[in-house]
Amino acid sequence: MPPTNRQVRLAARPSGLPRPADWEFTSEPVPAPGPGEFVVAVSHLSIDPAMRGWMNAGRSYIAPVEIGAVMRAGGIGRVTASEHPGFAVGDYVSGMFGVQEYATSDGRGVLKLDTSLAEPTTYLGVLGMPGLTAYFALLDTGKAKEGDTVVVSGAAGAVGSVAGQIAKIKGCRVIGIAGGPEKCRLLTEVFGFDAAIDYRLPHLRRTLRELAPQGVDVYFDNVGGEILDDVLTRLARGARVVICGAISQYNESEVRGPANYTMLLVARASMTGMLVFDYADRYPEAMAELAGWYRAGRLISRETVVTGSVEDFPETLLKLFEGANTGKLILAI
Numbered sequence: 001m002p003p004t005n006r007q008v009r010l011a012a013r014p015s016g017l018p019r020p021a022d023w024e025f026t027s028e029p030v031p032a033p034g035p036g037e038f039v040v041a042v043s044h045l046s047i048d049p050a051m052r053g054w055m056n057a058g059r060s061y062i063a064p065v066e067i068g069a070v071m072r073a074g075g076i077g078r079v080t081a082s083e084h085p086g087f088a089v090g091d092y093v094s095g096m097f098g099v100q101e102y103a104t105s106d107g108r109g110v111l112k113l114d115t116s117l118a119e120p121t122t123y124l125g126v127l128g129m130p131g132l133t134a135y136f137a138l139l140d141t142g143k144a145k146e147g148d149t150v151v152v153s154g155a156a157g158a159v160g161s162v163a164g165q166i167a168k169i170k171g172c173r174v175i176g177i178a179g180g181p182e183k184c185r186l187l188t189e190v191f192g193f194d195a196a197i198d199y200r201l202p203h204l205r206r207t208l209r210e211l212a213p214q215g216v217d218v219y220f221d222n223v224g225g226e227i228l229d230d231v232l233t234r235l236a237r238g239a240r241v242v243i244c245g246a247i248s249q250y251n252e253s254e255v256r257g258p259a260n261y262t263m264l265l266v267a268r269a270s271m272t273g274m275l276v277f278d279y280a281d282r283y284p285e286a287m288a289e290l291a292g293w294y295r296a297g298r299l300i301s302r303e304t305v306v307t308g309s310v311e312d313f314p315e316t317l318l319k320l321f322e323g324a325n326t327g328k329l330i331l332a333i
């Protein structure tokens, strides 16, 4: 009997935080690969804030996940059967395999992993999409340069922790914003940030003024909302605000916009959205640099790995919105 492929499908479009009823668990036989295809046994799923947006209908940078479809997800795994000349049984690969145990692929968008450089899961974090996002958002969109004061929100997470570390490598002064004393300690003691602000405490604006008396040259925003408004009041002249994400707004039916946007005028600053997928043709250049820093021990990888099965996906996704993760949130299945 062929093995069974257990899957998680989108059953309904959520309003607010996703609920158990928004998901459906299904199973089907694992198909044999057709000509030019291979099958991957997925070992780890990437749990991403963007997943919440993919569940919504409406215009975005990517089509929504259809009701009834397997939930979109990045993942890593090993090839178990192949009719593809470029992929052999046993290869470690990463790709958009979906929330399921087995995925069939024609190889498009699938990368083979160099497991001699790093553990496979590192390719979901520092050496994967979050690392690439941090790299291009900070250096290309944010144009961070030596001597800049860089502020990163969501700083203890997958993207934020890499962004702050790259900013340090580039000679910036780096202030991270994260939730809770433990994450703030991690920022300064492990990731090497110069300072950290716990946004759960009052007086974020005042603390930022004390820590960045000359103002903020680059604000790398992962969270939006009130924190964005606070940082806008502290921009240095010519500052670059990078809108990488806005996790505080992903479960809101009415998105809160930046009330303090006129501070862009005062500071002659820019605010720019970025999407990592736009840089696909430059991934090799960034990967080479990220891998070099990683190999040299200048870039530290942190992961929060939840061990379970695909059925644990709905609950694991919620951990992002509770701030339960440090570094990259991964579900090992």
Ligand SMILES: NC(=O)c1ccc[n+]([C@@H]2O[C@H](COP(=O)([O-])OP(=O)(O)OC[C@H]3O[C@@H](n4cnc5c(N)ncnc54)[C@H](OP(=O)(O)O)[C@@H]3O)[C@@H](O)[C@H]2O)c1
Pocket (backbone or CB within 6 Å): 047, 048, 049, 050, 129, 130, 133, 154, 155, 156, 157, 158, 159, 160, 177, 178, 179, 180, 183, 222, 223, 243, 244, 245, 246, 247, 248, 249, 274, 275, 276, 277, 319, 320, 321, 322, 323, 324, 325, 326, 327, 328, 329
């Ligand atoms: N533009 C792109 O191409 C691109 C690509 C990848 C990711 N992103 C975005 O980058 C951001 C970070 O993604 P990630 O994968 O690295 O996730 P992550 O930072 O590892 O995890 C999410 C973190 O967000 C924080 N958070 C949750 N709710 C919050 C709230 N209401 N206010 C403030 N902080 C909150 C939590 O940390 P605390 O404990 O500190 O609250 C949580 O740990 C997301 O906005 C994501 O959508 C963008």
